[in-house]
Amino acid sequence: MITLPTTFLTFLALAATLVPFIGAVVIASLPREHAKWICHGFAAVTVVIALVIAFAFGNDSHVVLIGFGDTEVLGLTLDRVSVLVALAVISIGYLVALYSIGYLNEGNREHPDIGRRRFYAFLLVFIGAMAGLVFTSTVIGQLVFFEITGACSWALIGYYETPKALRSAAKALLVTHIASIGLYVAAALLFIFTGTFAVTAIATLTASQKAIVLLAILVAAWGKSAQLPFHMWLPDAMEAPTPVSAYLHAASMVKVGVYIFARGLLSSGGAPEIVGWVGCTMAIITLVYGFVMYLPQIDMKRLLAYSTITQLATIMFGLSISVFGSDLAFKGAIAHIFNHAFGKTLFFLVAGALSYTAGTRMLPQLRGILSKKPLLGIGFACAAMAIAGVPPFSGFFSKFAIFAGGFEVGKDHWLLMVFVAIALLESVATFAWFLKWLGQCIPGKPSEAIANAAPTPFTIQVVITVLIVMSVCSSFIAAWWLG
Template identity: 60%
Template sequence: MNHIALATMLVPFIGALLIAFLPKRYGPLICTGFAFLATLGMGSLAYLYWAGGKQDVTWVLYQFHQAQLFGFTFDRLSLLIGFAVVSLGLLVSIYSCGYMSPGNREHPQSGDNRYWAFLLVFIGAMAGLTLSSTILGQLLFFEITGGCSWGLIGYYQSEKSLKAALKALLVTHLASLGLYVAAAWLFAQTGTFALAAIAQLDPTSQLVVFGGILFAAWGKSAQLPMHVWLPDAMEAPTPVSAYLHAASMVKVGVYIFARAIFSAAGHVPHIIGVVGVIMAIITLVYGFWMYLPQKDMKRLLAYSTITQLAYIFLALSLSIFGSHMAFNAGVAYIFNHAYAKSLFFLVAGALSYSCGTRSLPKFKGMIRRLPLLGIGFCVAAMAVAGVPPFNGFFSKFPLFAAGFSLSANQLWLLPLLIVALLESVASFGWFLYWLGRTVPGEPSEAIAAASPVPVSMKLVLVVLIVMSLVSSVIAALWLQ
């Protein structure tokens, strides 16, 4: 497993290096091929872990005296989320082969080498971050993902995209200061950077470390007050928005928070849970309020992502009060939402590719002219809203079940959970409103004039539609 993990992390970096030195026409092939190898590696790790009786293993890659600097952890958390972010990297690579082409009516151009190289580096960094057993390793890959996001958000080199890229880099780098503080404090108190050492800290030190990690998580996962970069980041190519801003980069924050809670083995200061719950409720209400007036499909999805990430923070924060169900709900939410929201973004990308616009009022009659996109829109909307039998329901239901169970002893949670429940219902109503306006009926002018969607994009949409139905089953079997 150790050698497979190292190869899984390094293969995308090697592919990116090859792309930098080879002609432009080889970029899509190399990116897709090396993303496939990384996915195969992560899948192999998951299989070996499952076949070995799901025994958690930590491998120290580099150690100086007693201080663990870098290493890998193989457990149900790292391998589930690791497989999601790497496999989605492969799907986005395949999708990009069709999207980044002169036939794109919104952005008619082929992908430059830097697009494919940055995408591969990002896949490698996400593999490294999810498998990392030390906070120093997390910090390294945290910063690499920030650099890649800067390059990919500003890919089109317009004034708006360059400003959005700089904003994302500055805000997420500011957030990383929390991780620097947490790493330094953990090392000062324990003499190691191993995440498992969090359980050895005294309550005051745990408060400092968790406070730093939560601050970093808020910035990376676009939570109040550091949410401002995500809506502007929609200037990126849509496959980038799907991968970075729905499936992987924004999941870095919730993942490092979940990893810290898991590593602390039940020794997390309750004040972190209180702050996490309150900020999650504030953020999800704000996110919902902000996506109501949006007409640009990608900006609506950006604010919806902010809200959905707040639900994950809510679940993880509730787990601090002793609910194993809430923790599993949060982890399953990361996994399920990655596939459902990626589907939503890639449907938006297919619409902009074929129609030349992302404006929701211009779409009508999708199911007649573009049936696959209409079905994808419906499935994604229902999954994100948490409607059974789609995967979002099997994340939200255990979250609320755990929350209301905890409220029997933590009465202050009850009104907050009711607010979250109302937001969930209102969100369903709003997505249903747009579904009714865009999917059925006679095709609008933009839909009627739509150009064909490439096969590679259609294939990815079909896979994501299936995953929006079955990913919850995978998560439930894996986490039990």
Template identity: 60%
Template structure:
């Protein structure tokens, strides 16, 4: 499994180099092949883990003396999330080959090898971060994802997109200081960078290390006060928005926070309190901010901020129940949320991209009557909206329900949990109502002029949307079976 994990990480990096040196027509096909091979690597990794009896394994790849520098952790969490980020990278590659053409009505553009090369690097960096068993390895790939996001957000090379790319790079780099502090403090205290060493730290040192990770997580996952980069990052090509800002980059933060909790054993309650309070503040802010949005991508950007807050809430809640069944339910609910939201929100972003491609606009007031003219987009809009707002039988419900169940169970001894949980439930109802409002405005009815004159949608885009619709229904089953 060590070789498979290493291959899964290296294939996209090697592929990126080959793509950068290839003609464009070859490069776009190579990106699909490379990302497919990496996806097969994650499946082999999962198969190996399952065949070995689902026993957690850690491999040291690089060490100096007794100091572990880099290695792999293969467990139920890393294998599940690694599959999601790499497989979605493959779907985005396929989608991009159709989206980045001169037939795109909003952004007629043939694309460049630079786009596909950076996308492959991003896939490799995400696989490396998820599988890393050391905080130093996480830090390395954390910074690589920041560089790739800068290149991809500013891809169109307009003044606004370059400004947005720089903002994303600076904010997430400032956030990375928390990870630098955490790595340094862990090494000073234990003489190693291994994440499992967090468990041996005294309580005060755990607060510094996990607090540093939490600060870094807020930056990558766009939580207050480090949220400002995400809405502006919508200047990127829509497939980039779907990958970086639904499936991968924003999931870096919640993943490293989850990994630190999983490695630490008993986590000081103060981390849970701060994590929950900040997540609920961000949740309310994100909800208020997406209410006035009419640009579909900006609405989805603020919606992503709120959805990530749910994950932070779940992970922070699990700290109160460490060692209990309710703590496990909250933690597994947070991990399932990472997995399920990646597919549902990617679907929503790619529906927005398809509207830009075929109608020339993603402005919601100009879109009406999707179901009669563009039925796949109408169905995709409906499924994505129901999934991210947590309506059964879609995957979002099976992420939210465990969080609420664990929250009510743990609130009996903690009044703060009950207060925050009520706010979260109110936001969930409000979010459902608002997306239902836009569904009624855009999907049924007589087609608007833009929708009536829509161009045909390429087969590659249709295929990716169909896969994501299916995953928005069944990904929760995959997550539940794998995590349990």
């Protein structure tokens, strides 16, 4: 049985998924010089669709698109979590498309490029796959879009076609595909236990069945979100063009993992504590590892890669804490998905703007940014403060909710209190480390690379300005939206 959406909002959710795929087909059919404008146009239409969904959203809605009898194979779910996350992944996809118009050209001092069609086509497919994954109501739907995002990451990480880029692309594809076995297992077991693939069916399982299915989903989530033991693909993914790195690390690939885990917990009707203990333990181990790996990095993008690993560990930690009964920690984790998306995109796109204009992203060579490139200097500082969780920037408020939820449940579980203390120390240490680089890179006399920097393209300036505003405002949007 195949049916069409029965309500206006579910129709728009389907459109948000399909429009980018249609745009990719159009790009493949027309000459290269039109690709960037087609990509920008279709991404803009998708943003408008996402905004209409957000403004018109009232009550939760669900529709079955493909089903056989009582077996739901593919459907759409709109609720406060899916709409908020979809808005982030789609809007950042649009900003990355706009940024790429200025970034992918022969004036780029680090990577001169003509902006080939496949970059823009795969970027649109990525946006559509992310929208589909966020709105899908079944584990089999998650699995389909999970694999599409893997294929897109492979194509985009290897975009420059250097030997290292191609190896890194293959590594990302293989590692995340191995982790996807967890989602295959979860889909198979859910069907065996309930006769359907609907994520909401998890709530009907016994405690032991829930634990098995949710832990299988967690394995897949570790792979996409670059958590130990599947973390190794993410730093090497820096071989991608910086707009791709921004989208991979901020709003798309890495957010797949934390989102499918969040959706599983939200639909479970109460997860067994073993899921929380496993999730918390691995999150804290990943958090400490990621911070230690900050320390030797001088390549700005590799530093941000390990920062992404730790930020996702913080989200995983918040989600896992919620298993013990903290709704505040769950909302904080969802808000951090939204906040981190904008803050980390800003940081990566500032790094890309510096490499475009100065020809390097090596931190020791970047001094006096504020005096020569004030917008990039402000963007650097705002992004660092947002990621480190310094008020009034967005990361502070979502991290505060996660830590508050941790202290709330830690009263009854002393080991959780230890975990929360470690996470809090890591957050403070992250602030100290970013403060070090702020002091070295932002003020003072410009270094040779900064002094000789080329002009920053207009589209890059526009995107960075928008993201600076969002690095402050996103937390208020998320808090208001989630209640």
